[in-house]
Amino acid sequence: SAKTDGGASWRYYEPVMNDAVLRRIELETRLRDAIRSGALELHYQPIHALRDGLPLLGFEALVRWPQPDGTLLPPAQFIPLAESSAELIDTLGTWVCTTALHQLTLWRRDHPGLTLSVNLSARQFDRAGLADRMMAAVAANRGESDDGQAPLQGLEFEVTEGAMMRDPQRTHDELARLRAAGATIAIDDFGTGYSSLAYLKQLPIDRLKIDRTFVRDLDRDADDAAIVLAAVELAHRLGQAAVAEGVERPTQLHALRAMGCDAVQGYGLAQPMPARQVPAYLRGVAAGEHLRWLQPAGSP
Ligand code: C2E
Ligand code: MG
Numbered sequence: 001s002a003k004t005d006g007g008a009s010w011r012y013y014e015p016v017m018n019d020a021v022l023r024r025i026e027l028e029t030r031l032r033d034a035i036r037s038g039a040l041e042l043h044y045q046p047i048h049a050l051r052d053g054l055p056l057l058g059f060e061a062l063v064r065w066p067q068p069d070g071t072l073l074p075p076a077q078f079i080p081l082a083e084s085s086a087e088l089i090d091t092l093g094t095w096v097c098t099t100a101l102h103q104l105t106l107w108r109r110d111h112p113g114l115t116l117s118v119n120l121s122a123r124q125f126d127r128a129g130l131a132d133r134m135m136a137a138v139a140a141n142r143g144e145s146d147d148g149q150a151p152l153q154g155l156e157f158e159v160t161e162g163a164m165m166r167d168p169q170r171t172h173d174e175l176a177r178l179r180a181a182g183a184t185i186a187i188d189d190f191g192t193g194y195s196s197l198a199y200l201k202q203l204p205i206d207r208l209k210i211d212r213t214f215v216r217d218l219d220r221d222a223d224d225a226a227i228v229l230a231a232v233e234l235a236h237r238l239g240q241a242a243v244a245e246g247v248e249r250p251t252q253l254h255a256l257r258a259m260g261c262d263a264v265q266g267y268g269l270a271q272p273m274p275a276r277q278v279p280a281y282l283r284g285v286a287a288g289e290h291l292r293w294l295q296p297a298g299s300p
C-alpha cells in the first residue's frame, strides 16, 4: 500500500507535481546554495543630503542574484521565494546584514560618518529574537576586533509598514534592541502599506522614506506634491528625517528641496553599484562630479 511503500506513493503523486511547482523547488534549492556559498551580491545606491553641495550620507544595500548566463536577478524575483521559508529569509537577512556591515567598516575608515541601509523583510519578524540573531551574526563575523563602538553603528534597518502590522509589540521591541546596538531605523515605501499612523508614533523610527510612486510625478502633479509635502511635514513633526526615493529628474529634486525634504536617492544621482565601484564614486563626490547632473546642458 502507499502507507508502507514510499516509492509507490511517490509515483502516485508525481503527476500532480506540475512544472511550476518543480521549477519553484529547483529555484529554492539553488537560492539556498547561493546564500550558503556567498554567491549573492549586494549593490549600493547612494543617498545624498538635500543641502548645498548634496553631501553623501550613505548607501542602501540592495541584493542581486547573479545567474550562470551573466545576468543579475532582481530581488523582486527571488525575495518572495525566500520569504516562503522563515529559515531561508532569515539566512538571507543575516548574510545581507553581515556583508553590509563588513563593507561599511571598510568605507568608514576614510569616510567616518557614512551610513548603510539594509532592508528587512516583514517575515524576519515572525521568528522571535531577530535583533539577537543579527547581533550574533555580526559578532561572529567581526572576530575579536573590538574598536569600542556600538556593534551596529552606522547601519540602518529599513522596515516596511507591513512589518509594523504583524505584531506591533514584537516589532517595537526588536527595533528598540537594534537601535540600542547603534543602528537607526527607517520606515520604507511610506504611503504604500496599510499601517495605521499610530504605529509611526509608537515605533522608534529615525527616517521616513517616501515611496517612489509619490515622487515620480511630484514635479508635475499637484496631488502627488501635496502627498509628499504632507509626508515631509509629518516626518519632521515626529522628529524624523524625510528621504525621497526614486528621484530621476532635477525638477523633482528642486521641488523636494522647496518642501524641506532632507535627503534623496534615485537613478538621477546614481544607480545601485557593485562594491568595487564605490571608491570611485566616493572620489567623484569629493570632486563635486555628482552635481553636474543639476547643471543645465551646455553650461560649463
Ligand atoms: P526598496 O527597498 O524600496 O528599494 C528601492 C528600489 O527602487 C530598488 O529596487 C532600487 O534599485 C529602485 N530604485 C532606486 N532609485 C530608483 C529610481 O530613480 N527609479 C526607479 N524606477 N527605481 C529606483 P531593487 O533593487 O530592484 O529592489 C526592490 C525591492 O526589493 C526593494 O525595494 C526591497 O523591498 C527589496 N530588497 C532589496 N534588497 C533586499 C534585501 O537585501 N532584503 C530584503 N528583504 N529585501 C530586499
Ligand atoms: Mg529599501
Ligand code: MG
Pocket (backbone or CB within 6 Å): 188, 189, 209, 211, 245
Ligand atoms: Mg523603498
Ligand code: MG
Pocket (backbone or CB within 6 Å): 189, 211, 212, 245
Ligand atoms: Mg520601494
